Amino acid sequence: MPELPEVETVRSDLARLACGDEVVEVKVNENRVFRDDPSGGRDLVQMEGQFVSAVMRWGKYLILLVSPDQNYRPVQQFGRSIIPSVDWSDHAVTAVLLHLGMSGQILLLGDRAEDPRHLHLTIGLSSGTRIGFADTRTFGRVLVSSGMGAGPLNEIRHLGADPIQDPCGADLAFDRTSGSVSPIKAQLLDQGRICGVGNMYADEILIRAKVHPRTPGTNLSNRDISALKRSVYRVFEEAISLRGSSLKDMTYKDVSGQPGMFQERHLAYARAGRPCLICGDSIVKERFQNRYSHFCPNCQKLGPCD
DNA sequence: AGGGGCACCTGTATGC
């Protein structure tokens, strides 16, 4: 599943492939990807003839900046705090937002005869490169942002701190954690507090911090909060360097179809019944809010008394 | 206000 490290891997590959290229052709095969786009995809088609200025990311959203000016580049293209602070109101720039949902893939396409199934959208570039958006479960979506100017894009205004993009991302993200009774895992999954964490990385963060997923925020010590912050960085930085996690189902692969390698470092996710790599006890799998949590009942205790 | 529940979707795996 594409979460922050997978989307970041796609972002950096796509930036290398597409920056400076002209959008020659936009082809739409499946209108449902535009269900949240006010123009139903027409605005994207009208970008033919414009140029890719940058490929950015906030949480699990990919952000393509497209401009009629071939030489325009946003000031902080490779820096941090891009979305909240850069003022591009003096440029003719449009942001295209892509969310991969559960099974969305950005793919570097080859021969047309070998196009994959569920290819909903293709973007042809002047270099000859064809970029595809394929998505079997169709939870992914694409939309052209309505508002550019100072401050965040309207459509992702609700997102909280991005722990990698924001200089103090994890500090910002955890400032309200111990004031809420919500289970810590629900707080990690809340994109309005910290964005980019999904079910898989939530479990990997929690087991490294030795915190039980159902611990209410109000029961967390300062030590727990510090451990959680450190785990967020540890997990995301290592997962990005290993190009994300690809499981058996291969719902995530990179733009060239290659798997990531962070799944080999998993301590909890998809390891139910196998030994905890810290203490040897069996990892358990437990229903949690329409998903599953994977954790070690010995390393991650719920209360002070058990 | 904020938290819980659910719809959306389809390929794969499992059970009878």
Add this chain to the structure above:
DNA sequence: TGCATACAGGTGCCCC
């Protein structure tokens, strides 16, 4: 073999 069911889960919306 075939049909039914479970499962994977991010997001947004409804409801309390």
